[in-house]
Amino acid sequence: MAGQARTARNLLIYWMDGVAALLALAFVGMVLTVAVAGKISVPQALAAGGCLLGVCGLFPFLLREAFDTRPAPSVRLMAAGLLSAGAVALLPPVSAGTGDGMWAMVTFLWLSAAVLYLRAWAAVCTGAVVVVLTTAAVVPITRQPWQPVLLLQALTAVVMAGGVWLWRWLWWTIRDAYDGKEAKASLAVAEERLRFARDLHDLLGHSLSVISLKSELAAKLATRAGAEGNAAREMADVRRLAAEALAEVQLAVDGYRTLDLEEELHGVRAALEAAGARCEIDAATAGLSPAARALLAWAVREGATNVLKHSAATRCSITIRDGALEMRNDGVHVVGDPGDGSGLRGLAERMAAAGGTFAAGPDPAGEFVLKAVVRA
Template sequence: MAGQALTARKVLVHWMDGAVALMALAFVGMVVTVAVEGKVSVPHAVAAGVCLVGVCGLVPFLLREAFDTRPAPSVRLVAAGLLAAGAVALLPPVSTASGDGLWAMVTYLWLSVAVLYLRVWAAVCTGAVVVALSTAAVVLTTRQPWQPVLLVQAITAVLMAVAMWLWRWLWWTIRDAHDGKEAKASLAVAEERLRFARDLHDLLGHSLSVISLKSELAAKLATRDAAEGRAAREMADVRRLAVEALAEVQVAVDGYRTLDLDEELDGVRAALEAAGARCEIDAATAGLSPAARALLAWAVREGATNVLKHSTATRCSITIRDGALEMRNDGVRVPVLLGEATGGSGLRGLAERLDAAGGSFTAGPGPAGEFVLKAVVPA
């Protein structure tokens, strides 16, 4: 897409360059014509031609300065204006149609470029002055009625200025569309990174917490000869959890994030009881949609992970009714256990996940001194 935008810019700029080059040839041709007809002297014609070519030579540089932004008036803009005024001053007295065209075109070519540098009110004022002076010059030298001359001059000034402004607006539209696509692509990448980080935390946080707990328990049991069998079982569980964690990383990488709610409830019960916390589960999940079951499974997993990592709970209750989950534990150790307080991002990521699905999420200490996690999903 970047290549297409640059190509569009080159086409527009070169198109304007070609138009200015054609105008320069027309100017030179008209100067030669009035010189051959004897309407102006050869020195005047040469000087006027130099001024006209100078204006046309500066215009491409001025256009490039003002093509991407609206800069402040520059020395080049002033120099082009003086050359245009010099060309008009050197050509009178001329009463032919070609002379009238010279007056209009060279002054309005400069005006069409000047409007790219000026604010609307300044451009209108400058245009009014240029039209008034050009009209006065034509009327004084050709003795034509001022009303039709003014109308022609005003129409010419407006058309050329608006055409140049629209030319730049076309490029700005193309550029903004390109920038919008680039921003959208960058946002998609950032969102995918956030999703992956959140999923990785959700997938591994629970498993690694249990692994840590079981490893500590196995280390303690290994110091007692009578508990060697239990220590071996705990280490076998550690190995199994490590294998599951590796599989979950692969799931996250593949982008498939489906959890089974019933399996998650069984796993949470086993993990909490192994940690010494009694777990009571009252779950009615039969009528839930697959998407609702998956969201509640994530909530159950994250809630259990926070119980294992951040509390000293001896009892935890899990209730699911009509798409609403409530987890309570009696192991509150700090006033607030949200991710911001603990430095983690699990509960915050869970809240974002539920909000995106049209659900709701709250977590914090309850009035009875318990930590309460509530998640509601569209049933």
């Protein structure tokens, strides 16, 4: 639990402990008052005081039991109920002004703890029973009409029980707010991890595939007489691509994930043609927003990466019109299951997050088709 939430929890609990302590002092004062006035005997005063202090002493424990959850009624709750009933039974037998009927408040103190253990309907029923019983006990003592006494007892029960219930509700609201804040932070961390993993795949997958291809080509050229110059050029390209891959990883780490669509199309054409696949590009990109251009650049890169890694295509076409990208290649017959690749899943997630659509798979004509649509 966060430090601020723990502090709020302790403040709420100690606040209610203070309320219980003040009520205990008030009850002791009333007992001493009626005892000194001779309204009850000393043993009766001691018994009544013991019952009152017992309820007040158990009250903080009852609150702590039901503070974080709604538990089933416990032995402590039943013991506090018996003590409160005993205190009411020991009320002064005659009325002599203020203080006589106030002892009945101990039943509402117990009721305010009981509502934390009971469901709404059970709490209402229990409250009604307590109000009726305390009214029946107070009316003969105060010799007042039962209607105003019943109303006063009902209002006291509602205020005390409702106050304690709101006290716990306040804590649950604070706790849920902090839990939601922590869950949001955890979700943000998880999303950032997913973004980073997806970006590393998207960035390095293409570059490393081209590096692997050019390294293999350079090795073949190095074994041929008179092809040393070509091999050197291919290895220079490998070195350049490795430097670009490192720069792209740094961009991913920093969170700046922008690609230039024209540069990506140019690079994809060069990579595919180096692999022996003729690349035809028909792209109208002038009216696209920067965000749409970046998304389509990611799609072009991922599509080319899959062609290089998973197919032996001899032809690939790339068409872009009004924010809609279509990539076709004729190497589908040797593809294992490209639609299940993490790169395509990551691209689909990226497109969906931006409000676009994405689909990839073989078509009836025997070609592998990648389609991505973004908001132009």
